[in-house]
Amino acid sequence: MRDQTRIMVVEDDPTIASLVEYILQGAGYQSLLAATAADALALIKTGDIDLVILDWMLPDIPGVQICTALKERSGRGFLPVLMLTAKGEVSDRITALDSGADDYLTKPFYIEELLARVRALLRIRAAESERDAAIAALAAQNDALRTANEQLREMQAQLVQNSKLAALGELIAGVAHELNNPLAIILGNAELLSPQRNSDDQRSVEQIIESAKRARRVIQSLATFARRGPMLKEWTAPSDLIERVLDLKRAALRSAGIGLEVACQPDLPMLRIDVPQMQQVLLNLLINAEQALSRSPSPRVRLSVSRGHAELPPLLPACATENSGAFVNFDVADNGPGIPAHIVERLFQPFVTTRSPGQGSGLGLAIVYGIVTQHGGQVLVSSQPDQGTTVRVALPINPPEGMG
CATH class of the missing domain: 3.30.565.10 (Histidine kinase-like ATPase, C-terminal domain)
Incomplete structure (x- = not known):
């Protein structure tokens, strides 16, 4: 885990870049310098950046054009950008803020004001990070609750099914027992009646025997279903x-x-x-x-x-x-x-x-x-x-x- 806050300074003027770096290091921040927009886009991929101080006028691409790209390529949540420029007109401020900058500071600047704006943007970033972490935690809890609810629903359905089967098993066991004895008498007497001299009578006896045997098979199935012994x-x-x-x-x-x-x-x-x-x-x-x-x-x-x-x-x-x-x-x-x-x-x-x-x-x-x-x-x-x-x-x- 990093001990220092990392701030990238994108400034083509080496004097101003060194001054800003000196101010940030004196306040306990770690600074990374980039002289061009290309350097800034490459540098932001190398590690976590907590804040960007971005010069409006760069030698390759104007800062207002790469502001959004820096935020997108940071790969993390909210990345605050402080636009630093000599342009002080209201229209310039509007352009900078519309390009994605989160704050605007004109040159020359006061050291205390620069640090105050840095601290304010870092507080916003910390709050955004806490919010993202809270949302992620809530999402994880929601997934866990959803999984637990599905498992509980399955367990409830299983318990209901088992309860139904147990109650039905007791009923079926009693019915099968009561039917088994008279059915055995019917089948035994029917078998004693065979064979018959009259073909129609013999066919009727065979139908009785076959039906009784089928009923016995059903009763045996009922008894098997109802059995819940050891x-x-x-x-x-x-x-x-x-x-x-x-x-x-x-x-x-x-x-x-x-x-x-x-x-x-x-x-x-x-x-x-x-x-x-x-x-x-x-x-x-x-x-x-x-x-x-x-x-x-x-x-x-x-x-x-x-x-x-x-x-x-x-x-x-x-x-x-x-x-x-x-x-x-x-x-x-x-x-x-x-x-x-x-x-x-x-x-x-x-x-x-x-x-x-x-x-x-x-x-x-x-x-x-x-x-x-x-x-x-x-x-x-x-x-x-x-x-x-x-x-x-x-x-x-x-x-x-x-x-x-």
């Missing part, structure tokens, strides 16, 4: 988890004519997770992708695993290339029709589905959301019409305390 975590390699999931789903995707691409980044860290639950998460995402691709001409699914940040994933066929971060990201991407924007906003709410009525319970992603958040992770979705959808499950490498 997780049984174990250390697992991400590649092992992927292999378990693909063992269950690879054949179904192949028979549906869906191309499958798998990319697993090497040397991924172990994750402490509830393996069956996370297996259910990835299965649900693959099932959703399979259903979304039912009418696509060249259906493809990409399952990729990488270490990185929990940011919005890219669409297929791009893949994450991060090699650092606090999360292991599981991306399931498809090249299907995409998800409408009004659905994306409610995608993790129970019973929200993009499928036709009667073809989906709308619980798959709600279950995914519940399981992943219990693991301290995040679920992100990127979708564009006719370009596909990517769902990212980001699991923390070092989960927070209290997450199991």
Whole structure:
């Protein structure tokens, strides 16, 4: 930090320049001399200048013409300029002030008056600097408050979502329990009625059995969604988890004519997770992708695993290339029709589905959301019409305390 105030004296008369320099140094200021406008423009780039004493008449360019250029090239805030000249007419003063000068002093001058004007301009500069610093501090505080407000809004939305899911989970658990017993009786008796001699009767019994089984699957999904019990975590390699999931789903995707691409980044860290639950998460995402691709001409699914940040994933066929971060990201991407924007906003709410009525319970992603958040992770979705959808499950490498 500089101890002395730096004042540039732009004066072509060496006698006057030496006199002004002597006066300034005697008052405790550091002076820098420039004999021409070109010297002044070059000198002002070399360091911080606090004030300029500028002669009107210079050998190359008049001072009134370079006044604004000096202020612009200083690279800092307010730079005061004191115009020093033998011209004393009112019109000359007006010209000098209009050119950008902040004060005007005629030759010959009194030493005390010169120093008084220098002190006054330096006080103005100090006040302007304090104001700029205050504005910058307020801007930084405003940015920090805006960031904190956005984080708070996200946390509030998360808390509201978790509260809704918890309350709905309790309700669903009770309903599923009450429906499970009578449904088991219906299904058991229907299976006892088969086979029937009459073909119409047999068809009716088969419809009862099929409908009862579908209802049982829905109830099982409801029970899975409602379950919030303790997780049984174990250390697992991400590649092992992927292999378990693909063992269950690879054949179904192949028979549906869906191309499958798998990319697993090497040397991924172990994750402490509830393996069956996370297996259910990835299965649900693959099932959703399979259903979304039912009418696509060249259906493809990409399952990729990488270490990185929990940011919005890219669409297929791009893949994450991060090699650092606090999360292991599981991306399931498809090249299907995409998800409408009004659905994306409610995608993790129970019973929200993009499928036709009667073809989906709308619980798959709600279950995914519940399981992943219990693991301290995040679920992100990127979708564009006719370009596909990517769902990212980001699991923390070092989960927070209290997450199991």
